[in-house]
Amino acid sequence: MSAAGLIKTVFFTLITVGFFFIIWVYNPFAHKEVYELPEEAARIVGDPKAALEGRELFKQSCSSCHSVRYDGVYLMSVEAKPEWQKILKTMGKPILETQDGKVKIKGYYLPRDVYEAVALQDLENLKASFGKVPPDLSTIYLARGPGYLYQFIMDPQKVLPGTSMPKLFFPEYDKEAPQKVAKIVAYLRSVSEPSPSEKAKRLVMGVATVGYFILMGFILWFYRKRVLEKMGIS
Amino acid sequence: MLRRIAAWIDERAKVGDLYREQMIEYKVPKNLTFPYVFGVLALITFALQIVSGIILIMYYKPVIAHAFDSTNYTIMREIDFGWLFRHIHAAGANFFLAIVYLHMFTGIYYNAYKKPRELVWIVGWVIYFTLLVTALTGYLLPWGQLSYWGTVVTTEIPASLADAPVLKGIFGAIGETISIWMKGGYKLEDLALGRFFGLHVVFLPLILLGLVAIHLFLVRAAGISNPEGYEIDKKNEPEKLVPFHPYVTLKEGAIAMWYLALFFFFVFFYMSHFLPADNFEPADPLKTPPHIAPEWYLLGFYEVFRSIPSKFWGFVAFNLILLLLLLLPFLDFSPLRSARRRPLFFVMFLVFVISSMALTILGTMSPTPTNAKLGMFFTALVFLFFLSLPVISFVEWGWYKARGGQA
Numbered sequence A: 001m002s003a004a005g006l007i008k009t010v011f012f013t014l015i016t017v018g019f020f021f022i023i024w025v026y027n028p029f030a031h032k033e034v035y036e037l038p039e040e041a042a043r044i045v046g047d048p049k050a051a052l053e054g055r056e057l058f059k060q061s062c063s064s065c066h067s068v069r070y071d072g073v074y075l076m077s078v079e080a081k082p083e084w085q086k087i088l089k090t091m092g093k094p095i096l097e098t099q100d101g102k103v104k105i106k107g108y109y110l111p112r113d114v115y116e117a118v119a120l121q122d123l124e125n126l127k128a129s130f131g132k133v134p135p136d137l138s139t140i141y142l143a144r145g146p147g148y149l150y151q152f153i154m155d156p157q158k159v160l161p162g163t164s165m166p167k168l169f170f171p172e173y174d175k176e177a178p179q180k181v182a183k184i185v186a187y188l189r190s191v192s193e194p195s196p197s198e199k200a201k202r203l204v205m206g207v208a209t210v211g212y213f214i215l216m217g218f219i220l221w222f223y224r225k226r227v228l229e230k231m232g233i234s
Numbered sequence B: 001m002l003r004r005i006a007a008w009i010d011e012r013a014k015v016g017d018l019y020r021e022q023m024i025e026y027k028v029p030k031n032l033t034f035p036y037v038f039g040v041l042a043l044i045t046f047a048l049q050i051v052s053g054i055i056l057i058m059y060y061k062p063v064i065a066h067a068f069d070s071t072n073y074t075i076m077r078e079i080d081f082g083w084l085f086r087h088i089h090a091a092g093a094n095f096f097l098a099i100v101y102l103h104m105f106t107g108i109y110y111n112a113y114k115k116p117r118e119l120v121w122i123v124g125w126v127i128y129f130t131l132l133v134t135a136l137t138g139y140l141l142p143w144g145q146l147s148y149w150g151t152v153v154t155t156e157i158p159a160s161l162a163d164a165p166v167l168k169g170i171f172g173a174i175g176e177t178i179s180i181w182m183k184g185g186y187k188l189e190d191l192a193l194g195r196f197f198g199l200h201v202v203f204l205p206l207i208l209l210g211l212v213a214i215h216l217f218l219v220r221a222a223g224i225s226n227p228e229g230y231e232i233d234k235k236n237e238p239e240k241l242v243p244f245h246p247y248v249t250l251k252e253g254a255i256a257m258w259y260l261a262l263f264f265f266f267v268f269f270y271m272s273h274f275l276p277a278d279n280f281e282p283a284d285p286l287k288t289p290p291h292i293a294p295e296w297y298l299l300g301f302y303e304v305f306r307s308i309p310s311k312f313w314g315f316v317a318f319n320l321i322l323l324l325l326l327l328l329p330f331l332d333f334s335p336l337r338s339a340r341r342r343p344l345f346f347v348m349f350l351v352f353v354i355s356s357m358a359l360t361i362l363g364t365m366s367p368t369p370t371n372a373k374l375g376m377f378f379t380a381l382v383f384l385f386f387l388s389l390p391v392i393s394f395v396e397w398g399w400y401k402a403r404g405g406q407a
């Protein structure tokens, strides 16, 4: 290749790679809000045991207003209805969980339209009080990330001025408040993200797949060299 | 035994002859450069999309009440490896568009749209347009906030015709009709979701399949272009040609493997751009998210549209760019081909590439007045590229004649 050809090749490669890096990986030009997550909280959010405690905390403090349908957690007032268990078992699908090698039913997943029909009055009451139905939080972790959730639950008004979600944790009175909030975030994370063992599996699968294709590429490349030598083309 | 079965079939189906004719006796220029691989990579990505799409369609439910949950609960959590196929399909859509853009810029660089390959280019353009519509319709299906509001914005764009300087009434009515027709009503509801679903999973892929077949047939009929910019004479310079198999197949096969390695790296480890966070919030028609922008492959056009102060002219401008792209083989009527031998064209090509990239990146930024001015500037450069082609062609005809008709 001539020098000019080399320069052109390098130039086009660089601008193409640079362009896709900006568009796909890191865009320094686009504005992005950053929400800080304290170190202590980050440690709790990453801890699967904290997620279990977080689930109980969530049921106590949040389930009067929010459901987590993907985890079988519904509004307290709906779960108190006499026909509720029957509705879950006839219209719902079991959510399975493996514990100590045994498969257990953790709860029931109810299709959205069925749930909203059963909970119609409860949801309307909430809407009348807060101006809007408090959202289901099944995928909120993926949508907002841990930093936002931590800051928002600690102090909703600071993050989303004018919101009707009340402040529920007061570090002034409750020393444990930051840990409790972090545990709730850990719970929301566990609902949205694959479990640690599943993550490990995916990591192995990913490395194996990528490695396989890189290797196959080299094998084809060297095979081609040999074939071409035999044929007398270089 | 197997060999005898194969021989029995071959005697009747003549597969062996076909293979010899199409793979070995088919000769291509020896000096094909790396970018010629993008066509094959597009083909591979298309196959990935079809396979992963077939898996997804088994579990996806195209009604508003279930669309979001069927993707984010059923596919992502309930079905074994459902997440993998969703990741492949979402990353694949982005890679597909990226590869097709690279393929198009390659075609422009080597002037592969010129005689006898005008039809290859035109069919390619129709593929590109269909692909954009396919991506747009697929984007609505998960029924997240981005899906919903992205589609609202897109379906409102034709309504900007109402901004016309003359015949406001007629243009307005046309714009509104197109907009309602796209949405299936005044609001985006089950009707629109059903339509988009039908288009995305059956109609558009079938059209694409047919178009790709025609595209490949035409490529074979015309032969691959030569990066040096002249057609190789089969009789006089056979040393410049090589058999398609194994010379090209093994080379592009190796590159394809590395391409798949890169692709699966994203699928397993870096999905945050292809499955954006905002789309994990279910669509809420009452809550407009703070920043709505189309996907990156439309951002260039979107930036042209929004940086021009008049909506009407913005609409005209981006449609004109699409049209000029289609007419490229006729705008550029120079007897010379390939940017390697055309310095003037090479410079304008650079202008075009850089402007397209700049417009796309500007599209990701907030619409400040400075950005709007920059957007107008790069829009002007894109038009300059297209308008310069006839001028360059004219000049080059002069050189060509002066050299006694030699390229």
Ligand code: HEM
Pocket (backbone or CB within 6 Å): B035, B036, B037, B038, B039, B040, B042, B043, B046, B100, B103, B104, B107, B110, B112, B113, B117, B120, B121, B123, B124, B125, B126, B127, B128, B212, B215, B216, B219, B223, B224, B225, B226
């Ligand atoms: C589904 C998408 C597409 C597929 C699968 C596809 C496939 C291919 C393949 C396999 C080739 C031959 C190898 C090569 O030169 O790369 C080719 C050539 C070509 N394609 Fe495409 N293509 C697609 C879209 C497009 C688009 C959108 C355009 C332009 C608007 C286009 C324009 C061309 C041209 C001009 C050639 C001839 C290249 C030459 O002879 O040097 N293609 N395509």
